[in-house]
Amino acid sequence: MTDRPSDQNLPPYPPSASGAFYDAIAAEGRFALQRCADCAQFLYPAHDVCPSCLSTDLPLADAPPQGRIASETTIRATTNPYFQDRLPIRIGLVILDCGPSMIAFLNDGAGMGDRIGVSFRPDAFGRAMAWAK
Amino acid sequence: MTNRMGKFSIDRRAYDDVVITTPVSLPYVRFSEQSAHWWIGRALRALVDGSGIEARDIDGFCLSSFTTAPDTAIGLAEHLGLSVRWLDHVPLGGASGITGVRRAARAVQSGDCDVVACIGADTNQRGSFGNTLANFSRFSQDAVYPYGAGGTNASFALIARNYMEQFNVSREDLGRIAVAQRSNALKNPNALMKEPLTLDQYMNARPIADPIHLFDCVMPCAGAEAVLVMRQDTARACGIAGARLRSSIERHNARSIDPMQTSGGWVEDVGELYSMAGVGPDDIDVVQTYDDYPVICMMQMEDLGFCRKGEGAEFVRSHDLRIEGDFPHNTSGGQLSCGQAGAGGSYVGLTEAVRQVLGTAGDTQVKGANLALASGFGMMTYTRGLSSCAVILSGEGA
Numbered sequence: 356m357t358d359r360p361s362d363q364n365l366p367p368y369p370p371s372a373s374g375a376f377y378d379a380i381a382a383e384g385r386f387a388l389q390r391c392a393d394c395a396q397f398l399y400p401a402h403d404v405c406p407s408c409l410s411t412d413l414p415l416a417d418a419p420p421q422g423r424i425a426s427e428t429t430i431r432a433t434t435n436p437y438f439q440d441r442l443p444i445r446i447g448l449v450i451l452d453c454g455p456s457m458i459a460f461l462n463d464g465a466g467m468g469d470r471i472g473v474s475f476r477p478d479a480f481g482r483a484m485a486w487a488k
Numbered sequence: 489m490t491n492r493m494g495k496f497s498i499d500r501r502a503y504d505d506v507v508i509t510t511p512v513s514l515p516y517v518r519f520s521e522q523s524a525h526w527w528i529g530r531a532l533r534a535l536v537d538g539s540g541i542e543a544r545d546i547d548g549f550c551l552s553s554f555t556t557a558p559d560t561a562i563g564l565a566e567h568l569g570l571s572v573r574w575l576d577h578v579p580l581g582g583a584s585g586i587t588g589v590r591r592a593a594r595a596v597q598s599g600d601c602d603v604v605a606c607i608g609a610d611t612n613q614r615g616s617f618g619n620t621l622a623n624f625s626r627f628s629q630d631a632v633y634p635y636g637a638g639g640t641n642a643s644f645a646l647i648a649r650n651y652m653e654q655f656n657v658s659r660e661d662l663g664r665i666a667v668a669q670r671s672n673a674l675k676n677p678n679a680l681m682k683e684p685l686t687l688d689q690y691m692n693a694r695p696i697a698d699p700i701h702l703f704d705c706v707m708p709c710a711g712a713e714a715v716l717v718m719r720q721d722t723a724r725a726c727g728i729a730g731a732r733l734r735s736s737i738e739r740h741n742a743r744s745i746d747p748m749q750t751s752g753g754w755v756e757d758v759g760e761l762y763s764m765a766g767v768g769p770d771d772i773d774v775v776q777t778y779d780d781y782p783v784i785c786m787m788q789m790e791d792l793g794f795c796r797k798g799e800g801a802e803f804v805r806s807h808d809l810r811i812e813g814d815f816p817h818n819t820s821g822g823q824l825s826c827g828q829a830g831a832g833g834s835y836v837g838l839t840e841a842v843r844q845v846l847g848t849a850g851d852t853q854v855k856g857a858n859l860a861l862a863s864g865f866g867m868m869t870y871t872r873g874l875s876s877c878a879v880i881l882s883g884e885g886a
Contacts, residue, residue, distance in 0.1 A: 367637075369623060428697045431697060448646045458635045
């Protein structure tokens with residue numbers, strides 16, 4: 356057991372038990388999503404139940420990372436003090452070829468309409484963050 | 489227009505003589521040190537004072553609020569001394585008010601209860617709005633909020649950017665909606681925004697999350713809105729006027745919608761909205777759309793049948809959206825100019841629509857308004873607004 360991290364080391368966003376299993380994926384440099392064992396649908400964000408067939412057998416599986424940036428914005432205001440110090444922040448809505456849509460940080464040069472690949476990278480707190488490149 | 493019934497659906501029953509009475513809009517404040525309980529209590533008091541119906545004769549209670557934690561409607565019933573035989577808590581954000589009223593309508597129609605107090609209220613203590621954003625939904629916590637915590641502004645920016653490009657909508661087009669609403673708000677003494685807004689000011693405002701700029705956003709505030717729902721005979725016995733509920737719809741998580749939202753769930757049900765009321769879009773005298781952002785108002789003008797999808801920009805260019813115009817829209821100034829009192833914002837269009845058809849809207853009154861449409865929209869739990877609803881109301885003359 357390690358000591359409980361100080362508040363300064365806690366992420367500046369709510370804890371997410373359901374999303375935590377992506378963190379190990381990000382640390383390994385893989386791109387994987389939940390995939391329904393019964394109907395093969397890829398799922399994101401983290402689900403406990405498949406909305407297509409109501410299966411609860413939803414293991415992680417390597418997923419094709421290609422998709423399209425359907426829209427983007429540049430965040431210039433936030434109520435969160437941590438992110439206030441890091442503005443502006445560019446994000447996009449990516450529709451993956453394998454089905455799910457996801458919010459991702461945009462690499463420089465990636466923008467609306469672009470074909471991109473998504474990867475998970477750990478942020479400063481070890482949480483898996485999606486990046487579009 | 490579509491009319492998507494379910495596999496097992498039957499024709500819906502009319503609401504017969506259900507009426508909505510006693511519209512209450514408490515004056516908002518930007519920040520309040522009071523609790524949500526205080527605001528809800530003030531709203532209930534105003535319902536009692538306005539109707540002459542005593543609290544002990546209110547036997548139904550429907551509450552919508554983000555800031556009552558750890559209490560829900562039952563805790564508030566105890567706190568306010570209400571003993572009811574029908575209780576509902578509708579946590580549907582901008583769709584709460586209309587959804588709550590349509591549920592209350594069936595309760596009084598069937599006799600499950602007789603008088604329902606429907607209240608939407610929130611406080612706004614410093615920091616409480618950020619707290620609501622951070623804890624809004626599981627999908628948002630997992631996969632939206634950690635991406636810069638842009639809140640609803642960023643999420644609606646993604647929808648707006650795509651919508652504007654796809655349908656050739658300019659910022660000026662959306663500005664027309666905000667500017668007209670401000671003109672309306674100047675006639676509403678309760679509106680928090682007291683200064684005129686020009687299109688130049690709208691265009692030159694600071695960006696928040698492109699293409700969303702300052703005057704596309706609502707100002708979070710504290711306040712309360714409320715109505716009573718009862719049968720017409722009850723209202724007559726109490727000597728109070730009511731707006732007849734002619735039709736209503738609600739829809740959640742409409743699956744036909746593309747992952748990139750360009751319309752709301754209204755498109756599934758809009759045919760039924762008009763057919764149940766026995767009227768068409770051209771018959772509506774005054775329209776109150778849900779205005780968390782002007783782009784969502786434009787989406788509703790299309791989805792509620794006032795023009796076709798993709799024609800919203802041309803529609804706002806060719807119509808005057810002010811009280812005195814040919815398409816009176818959000819006549820109180822709406823949330824964009826009155827402020828957004830949390831879940832109270834879901835009632836803003838409804839209370840104003842009731843006042844309009846009763847002829848009691850004061851300086852914001854549209855002459856001869858007899859048929860009103862009000863709509864709601866809410867719950868951006870991930871990347872789409874999931875909940876939509878609408879009602880058509882008429883005055884005594886219809």
